[in-house]
Amino acid sequence: MHILNLIKVFNIDNIILKGIIIVDVRRIDLVQLNEAINLIKKVFEEYEHFDYTKEGINNFYKEIKKETLIKKINNENLKLIGTFIEERLTGVLGYIDNRITLFYVDYDYQGLGMGKALLQYYLEDAKLSGIRQIVVNSTLLVKEIFEKYGFFVTGETVKEKGMTYIPMAYNLLNxxxxxxxxxxxxxxxxxxxxxxxxxxxxxxxxxxxxxxxxxxxxxxxxxxxxxxxxxxxxxxxxxxxxxxxxxxxxxxxxxxxxxxxxxxxxxxxxxxxxxxxxxxxxxxx
Incomplete structure (x- = not known):
């Protein structure tokens, strides 16, 4: 695992090469939706739920139910992208237009560029769509990760419906x-x-x-x-x-x-x- 972290990364048409390992960044289809939900739940339950009250945890699970996500895909233009290693899903990013709604990377693959690859893919899509600013309600867990890639805090920490988040934004280059x-x-x-x-x-x-x-x-x-x-x-x-x-x-x-x-x-x-x-x-x- 540590060896992979030292190998140079090459980005070719959204395919990230790490030595002999290929990390494919692509849209998550409905067939892979259960796998994406399981990854999100796994990361949330192991590392993120501590910042939520019981009400917040219940609300979170409602938001990532399969029926809820499908409804958002069909009615709210939700897009889900993932990083895949040999067809194994290792990270998930969800967004609706200029708002990031989900950002989770399997702990076993953190530090290997999965989050960076997801953000790069989304930023390119946002540029092509003419989006000038991206926003996210960041959890405390990933605030520093977003800051590392140029996101900045836009307001006070919010506690709402049992959840704690920090409003952040990223200005595209133009x-x-x-x-x-x-x-x-x-x-x-x-x-x-x-x-x-x-x-x-x-x-x-x-x-x-x-x-x-x-x-x-x-x-x-x-x-x-x-x-x-x-x-x-x-x-x-x-x-x-x-x-x-x-x-x-x-x-x-x-x-x-x-x-x-x-x-x-x-x-x-x-x-x-x-x-x-x-x-x-x-x-x-």
């Missing part, structure tokens, strides 16, 4: 445009590029320490409009670089929203030369 962020500079102007010895940084670059991307790395950023070496910077996200050969992005942060796209491209071009990418820009009305 919502980051216009956000005010703090950048820690680890590649100041004049530094030689670590992988391109003939190239040095003509702009400052760094990372945003309180935001993780889906590869568990800090969100990287370029700083536009400052032409001397600096150690840190506060500014507005004016652009997002989307790389076509990988899922990660790089943000362009500036101290002004009055910018010319050609000027920005000219500043960062030497660091992205020959890279296949698109840039999403902040639009000012």
């Amino acid at each position: 919502v980051a445009l216009g956000s005010f962020v703090n950048v820690i500079v680890d590649a100041p102007i004049g530094m030689i590029h670590p992988y391109l010895p003939d190239t040095f940084y003509e702009i400052n670059a760094g990372f945003i320490s309180d935001i993780l991307n889906m590869d568990d790395d800090f969100q990287e950023a370029y700083i536009y409009g400052v032409y001397k070496p600096i150690e840190k910077f506060n500014g507005t996200v004016i652009g997002i670089i989307h790389y076509k050969d990988r899922d990660t992005t790089k943000w362009i942060v500036s101290n002004t929203i009055d910018f010319k796209i050609d000027d920005v491209i000219n500043d960062i071009g030497h660091l992205e030369y020959g890279v296949d990418l698109d840039i999403e820009w902040l639009k000012i009305n």
Whole structure:
């Protein structure tokens, strides 16, 4: 089990390869619904029910009854996705439009990227649907997991119908445009590029320490409009670089929203030369 945790993960069309183990992420059909319910019950009863009163436990079981889930699938657009290893269900995520309603991973497979794979699948679906913000009423058990992947608390802890939850949200990347962020500079102007010895940084670059991307790395950023070496910077996200050969992005942060796209491209071009990418820009009305 620990060996699997160290093997590099490759993501190919929603198929996650961990060494010789294939983790398939796909929709859960009605035939697999009982298996999904059993997994949810198992995790809930072993680790989560402590935060529920007797009333809350009864309400939870009502929500995951097969008839209830089928009704929501047919009438409320509930979608269930799962992670499968050799056809064994190892994790479940349920969502209705922009709201996550279920998120459970078999304890035997926790720490192996199942939750991450489920969230990645859903985030891609949400982007294609034009959703700009995802919300979830997180239990205390998984609050830190959601925070790890960029979710943030939006209100006070709620105790309702015997259940305790924390309202949280996740802004999809295009919502980051216009956000005010703090950048820690680890590649100041004049530094030689670590992988391109003939190239040095003509702009400052760094990372945003309180935001993780889906590869568990800090969100990287370029700083536009400052032409001397600096150690840190506060500014507005004016652009997002989307790389076509990988899922990660790089943000362009500036101290002004009055910018010319050609000027920005000219500043960062030497660091992205020959890279296949698109840039999403902040639009000012």
